Amino acid sequence: MLQVQFLRDNRNEIIERLKIKNFNESLVINQVISLDDKRKSIQSESDELLARSNTIAKEIGILFKSDKREEANCLKEESLRIKEKTKALQSSLLEIQNELRELLVKIPNVPHHLVPSGKSDADNVIVKEHGKIPELSEYKKPHWDLCSQYNLIDFELGNKITGAGFPVYTNKGAKLQRALISYFLDKNTEAGYIEYQPPHLVNEDSGFGTGQLPDKEGQMYHIKEDNLYLIPTAEVPVTNFFRNVILNKEDFPIKCTAFTPCFRREAGSYGKDVRGLNRLHQFDKVEIVQIQHPDKSYETLNVMVDHVSSILEELELPYRILRLCGGDLSFTSALTYDFEVYSAGQDRWLEVSSVSNFESYQSNRLKLRFKNLNGKTQLCHTLNGSALALPRIFAALVENNQTESGIKIPKALQEYTRFNIID
RNA sequence: GGAGAGAUGGCAGAGUGGUCGAAUGCGGUGGUCUUGAAAACCAUUGUACAGCAAUGUACCGGGGGUUCGAAUCCCUCUCUCUCCGCCA
Secondary structure (H helix, E strand, C coil), X not given: CCCHHHHHHCHHHHHHHHHHCCCCCHXXXXXXXXXXXXXXXXHHHHHHHHHHHHXXXXXXXXXXXXXXXXXXXXXXXXXXXXXXXXXXXXXXXXXXXXXXXXXHHHCCCCCCCCCCCCCCHHHCEEEEXXXXXXXXXXXXXXXXXXXXXXXXXXXXXXXXXXXXXXXXXXXXHHHHHHHHHHHHHHHHHHCCCEEECCCCEECHHHHHHCCCCCCCHHHCCEEHHHCEEECCCCHHHHHHCCCCEEECHXXXXXXXXXXXXXXXXXXXXXXXXXXXXXXXXXXEEEEEXXXXXXXXXXXXXXXXXXXXXXXXXXXXXXXXXEECCCCCCCCCCCXXXXXXXXXXXXXXXXXXXXXXXXXXXXXXXXXXEEECCCCCEEECXXXXXXXXXXXXXXXXXXXXXXXXXXXECCHHHHHHHCCCEEC
16 A cells, blocks of 8 residues: 555656556546545544534533533533534545545555566566576476376375365475475575464454455455455465564564465466466465565565575576566565576476565555654565475476486485485 | 453553543663763653644544543443363
8 A cells, every 4th residue: 555645745656657567547546635635624624623622621621610500501512513513524534534545455556667567477577597497308297297106296185185276295295395394494594584483364454464455355265254364375474463563773674484385266267377286275385574674675675586596596496587567566566576497397487486575565554664763653665575485396396307217306405305316 | 162351551550430641660762970880860752643833633452322521431343361161
């Protein structure tokens, strides 16, 4: 959510830049500003009336004590008249505030200057490519075949007990998964992130705080009886740790990492992309979250990108980094870098991480602030990224390292798996 | 699931209808004293909105009501805690 003051101060620039995100409703922005004008005038009118009725109430108290009944009754009447007026003003104020919020929630975050224009993922810009695409034999297999050949994942069993998109890991597959989680968490804590194990269910306020609610309601699993949502990413609980918090400037940067399963309904996803581990309803992910001073958030974004790169390099996976174009950028993000690894069994790039700077867009919803040098409260910047999403890493590792004698485990992982080949 | 208790400022904890945005203690910040520190003492210390400012308004878990006036009374919701039962 953008701040109204920010919209006022930068109206034309914001309208221009939002076009990059294919948001062309400049009307909404004008509406917000004029509604806010209305809000201000009604509020000051109502404040004046309330001030009068407060003084009246005090006077009545004094009059009663000195037994001046008649004068008191006179004031009572005036107070009742004021009360009627303020009641009407308050209710229209509430209406305006709701309307204002509804409009504000519709305006996406303003894209950063680096964001290229474009309509779809085809327009994303490759900013870096690293590693050699492995040359496999003509008998190479996709991971779903390898997983059943080596007994790593039982997709059918998942279908039986839950449904499609809920794989069951087994044997060395389960061990590899566990190894990856530990490895990622260790990498992140070595880089200074504090490890958390958050709840996997969150309340409505948390869903709103990070921007999943109200628009992406249908993408989360919802438990009606308790009005709780299964988290679609650890970003939701972890970032919401800091909802309604005022930090001191020396608290920066706040760095958190958490492993959680992620639950996504993926309503409306069909087609061949969903085969095997490519798209799941439940998957594991290790997330990194940072809260930063606004002046340092872009510097931090780069550091996070480098951190994710270093993990992929250690895993010896060929990857590329994309700067998302306006059309592919998420509603809440100002700048996002996607990481894709090459999965040689399927011969395609798989997204394994998405590192974003939300600037103050989430903070404004979360009411996450800090005291600046003038002692004023100011919104923080929030950032997050995957480090890393498990299933596609799993898929790429299995596919890229397949040999006739088995699947080789990269060196960096061996101390975690305690085996160096799956055969 | 049954029974009960509670929700007040960063924390602890007073406050049962008018001068309560809220005592007191702790903590934080600034200062005095000191070679330095501690102690002691003094001052200061919530958030939001409007305003150049003075200041005004709102907020004592959320929502609603009674009243000229509510932290205080009433209704309702949520959450937390304790005991019993069940259970990883």
